[in-house]
Amino acid sequence: MAASCIYDVFLSFSGVDTRKNFTAHLLAALERHDLYTFRDDTKLTRGEEIGPELLKAIEQSKVSIIIFSKSYASSRWCLDELVKIMNCKRRFGQIVIPIFYDIQPSDVRSQRGCYEEAFASHEKRFDMKMVKNWRSALKEAANLSGYDLQNMANGCESTFIETAVREVADKLNLTCLSVADYPVGIKPRVKKLSEFLKLGSNSDNVRIVAIWGIGGSGKTTIAKAMYNRIHRIHEFESSSFLANVGPTSMQPNGFVELQEKLLCDLRLDGNQRIRSQDYGIEVIKRRAWCRKVLLVLDDVDNIRQLRALAINRDLLRSGSIIIVTTRNLSSVSSLQVDEVYKPKELNREESLQLFSWHAFRRDQPVEDYEILSEEVVSYAKGLPLVLEILGSFLSDKTVPEWRSELKKLKKIPNNDVQGKLRLSFDSLDNEQRGLFLDIACFFLLEWTKTCQSKH
Template identity: 55%
Template sequence: MNNQGDKTSSSYSLPRPWTHEVFLSFSCEDTRKGFTDHLYAALTRAGINTYRDENELRREEDISLEMVKAIEESRIALIVFSKNYASSRWCLDELVKILECKRIIGQTVLPIFYYVDPSDVRKQSGTFAQAFDRHEIQFKLETEKVASWRKALTEAANLSGWDLQNIANGYESKFIQKIVDEILTKVNQTPLFIAKYPVGIDSRVEKVNVLLDIESNDVRIIGICGMGGVGKTTIAKAIYNLLFLQFEGSSFLPNVRESSEQPNGLAHLQEHLLFDILHKENLQIRYVARGVNVIRERLRCKKVLIVLDDVDQLYQFKAFCGGRTCDWFGPGSRIIVTTRDKDLVKQIGVEEVYEAEELDFCESLELFSCHAFRKNSPIENYIELSESVVKYVGGLPLALEVIGSSLFSKRSILEWESTINKLKNVPHNQIQSILRLSFDALDETQKDILLDIACFFIARDKDDASRILEGCGFFPDIGIRDLVQRSLITIDNQKKLRMYDLLRDMGREIVHEESPKEPGKRSRLWFHGDVHDVLNKNKGTEPVEGLILDNSSQLFEVPLSTMAFKNMHKLRLLQINYLQLMGSYELLSKKLRWLCWHGFPLTSIPSSFNLDKLVDLDIQHSRIKIVWKEFKLLKNLKVLNLSHSSCLIKTPNFIGLPNLEKLILESCKTLLEIHQSIGFLNKLIFLNLKDCNNLVNLPRSICKLTSLVNLTLTGCSKLRNLPEELGNMESLMELHADGTAITKLPLSISHLRNLKSLSLRGSKGPLSRSWYSLFSSWRSPRMAPNLISTPVLASFSGLHSLRELDLGYCNLSDGAIPFDLGSLLSLQTMKLSGNNFRSLPASINHLSRLELLIVDHCARLDQLPELPSSLVLLAAKSCTSMERMPVNMGLLSKLSSVSLNDYTRLKSLPEDLPSSLRSLSIESCKSLEGLPNFASVTSRSFYKFKKSVC
């Protein structure tokens, strides 16, 4: 470990902030104005930040410091080997520097062989031999330099790349497109998060990297073995971050063991793998055998990097990689498997195994200190105590993190000594027992929350889980915060609850210990074998508080009896997806807080089913026609999810649900009406009616929902109007009504002072369709009459909080956008693509926070008014009637990107461009006369210029 500076940093685990995505190395003499120029144009056209040397008169001297800096700051280096490449000392010095960056900072290096044989590059034969004959004479006193050039050429030629003579039958355009497609795949991939404090990672990654031998062209499987908590997954993620750009495709598949225990779990992971590598959606894998065939057929020619994390059975490996030879993948592919089972790696046929090492004492003390003190060494007066803790805990990173986090809030010496005394009674290196100390230190409520999460709520939305836990009386706001603080759970970027596998296993083991031999006497049941046995044999007892059984794969076709629940009087959490139950529903627990029953088999919920304490009712994909036939008073219900209930005709009477907060009716295709009583839901904050495509009207009472924050109407294709009193919904922040038949918003919308996002994209009612028919009857956009339409809304006045506005593809004509557009003082993003107006209101210049303006495919738009100085991105592609740009374009000091492709009438650009400009695209602007003054653009920031076919 390096003792200088911040010891928690890691060159392998932390993503490097690249300035350029691609650096082009090429010979000026024979490719600058031909192949390399076309390649550069294609890369920039694809939005890839590419650096090339603009100096056409390279002198035969050492490469400049500016060039060295550009190489070091580039994520990928593309080397165009042409016949004269080796003749240039500059090119050869570039190549040596590039390969140095490959070794030191993990830069990806990809060779392109342009009418040269790779063997000529590798052996310095052919034209390369002639070049080196001259170098040997010219640099006879610098033999080491010439030798370094030869070595670099040999090393680069052995890398995987592209050979024009073997790809696309020599067609350069197709060859270039293939290169661009593969580069796009690489730059669109993002590194994985490794750890908050990646102590000791570098040395371990280096050892695994040696075993992988990336330069070898064989297909190789590497195993990373070790006990739980030793850091196998962390090492695998760091290796993945280091290498994934060097492959045609890559995928990191987490928690293979856990996923294989879920219905269709391996098939879902196969989908994940294929999407990661092929970047194609809708590759639905319904069963593993189908996935095996698709992986074998689609990936057999690709050089891939695949990480299978936490594998414990041979069949799991075979679902992704086939047999021991791994002949499903192209040459140079690497498979990394992490497992606790050393025997498994032998069955798989792993060539090399890395035994994950525990941290040494210094590393352990550093990691412990990072979590206990938020510093990389102990604070004064706690050095000896910290060393004592580390000696007992050992070098297991997870245990150090958990124990350190548990001590973070403890600042008394007595508390620390108490913890150390407890550690002395734990057998050394028994991590489950060490972790158990953190569990034992929790109060009873925190323990219940932790066990519920471990057994039922991993990967569930944190807010949804909190509602259920609150209904159980567990005070989750405080409890979850404390568990996060103690590193016992985490919350990811999507606000989902997560746990380390070892901590999850610890929690489940604690439940298992309640009754090792009789599952029906445990508090929580999650393993499908145990659950089915308990239900099938009526073994459930009073201690059971939670039970889940997902039968989506139809593992159990015979209906079970409600008698199985007769003795489960404390049951509060129940998930029985796609399960058939026969008998009286009166036998189910009266203490249920969460009922998740996807595929609910009945047309209505029986009146005998006691749901009085229910907080969350989730019956998606049900056969429900009427939710319940008799009036129900459910004072505790906060979430009702009836999504994809294709038989649902109408909603229930909502008067009996006074505390409902979320109502989800997505894709209820037969739903014709929303009950008027919805107006009584004064606590409703989320209403989703997406794709209810038979819904024609909303009840006026919906406007009484003064707490509603999010209203989604997207895909309600028959919905023509919104109630006039919509403005009464004072808390509304998001209104999404894409793809509806709405032509005009009510006047009262200006009262929505908290509205932040408004989207009507693709809304085409009868009026807008008539505009389109009239418009399309004219031969060209400019011949069409100046259509004046009724404004989509009368005024923007009052929408002071609006940040995002999307009126794209609504066939709006002149006058449809109010002239007081400038009153939207908080607007940051405006999307108006695909409309029929000729101009925009001049008041757009008053939008002092507007950063993104998109008006693509507005064929009649012939001018833009002065734009606000805050604008960062302007996208106005295919505006074929546009003749001139805004007069103040050169003064837009924050403008970074401008896209003006496919203009047929644009004759000129402003004389001076803003110095902030980084990307300018004017492809296929056939009438453009002359180019602007590029001297006004700061050279370091301006990296994209597209002018092909001008």
């Protein structure tokens, strides 16, 4: 792959045949899937020569989609693009996907019919070496695995396009959300969540699952990983990940901001501004839930947030999935949740590995730090956030410094987790600071249990 890729996809097509129909629909589908796509009439700067700019864009693309139509071979520019595309495939391993639109693949490969007529004309006007290169590139591209509209999806363009776009996304292996620098323990927890969501079953019911736990336990990380895994491949018509729902709703005009973000993610905004919260509710009811959606609501802490987003099981289309992360189950009581998933804390091995990545940039402690690392892991009680914070804080410190800091931690009462982590508290961002209260509650609960067991 070329080192300086800018675009996910380059579209090579004949404007005469497809610009205002098939190619326009394909471009819209690619953009719905957040695939940054070059198309000559949307990305070219006025006044620049079309040839060099197009050839440069091909080099800067990860995937080239070639739409073979009846007039494709009649265009010198299309054929020049094609030669460049095949050259990039050989040099950089660029992914090339041919689409046969209203033409038989065998006619393209053998250059029969309208393609034969086009080349007969080219041979009269252009150098034979150039024509030979065009013929060779055409044959090579037509022999690649691709899509034939006439033989797929019963010729239904919309279904055909969605299938093709989904394959492009799969080939690029794109993720939508940044999950974690070191995703230790994420896979088994995502697998457990997928069981609650009943992915892969034949059921087409609406499915709502809450991920419940204290702050810092990894709820959002698990939700992000699941979203990345399924938002492209389960035939959702739209998807949205609304982060920090609770904190955002507390801001001035926060509910309207959430409504606008939801409509934008679902590609329903139409540049429309929401005039008020009540107006936004009606817009969402009218336009959002008539399609199959994937929606993640992160950090919901009040039932009013669900009402402002018009989240109602009865309004959702079959096959839709909603994932909610929350620290307070009563805040999602109106959703008629199918399952509540409470992720387990990281086990000792996972905890040590996550801590080591943050403290040593490797999956295990370095020499002389093994016992000290075990002490930190024992203290953190499997909470990912605590392990990350302490690992980052202790990173690059000497053994005596570690011992000194651990002594300070041990002097603080068990229920004063904020005091324990005050060592690095000032270096945290606002979101991480907000989680400390929940972590403190967790340790207070543990301390209370210990006291009760003694009496």
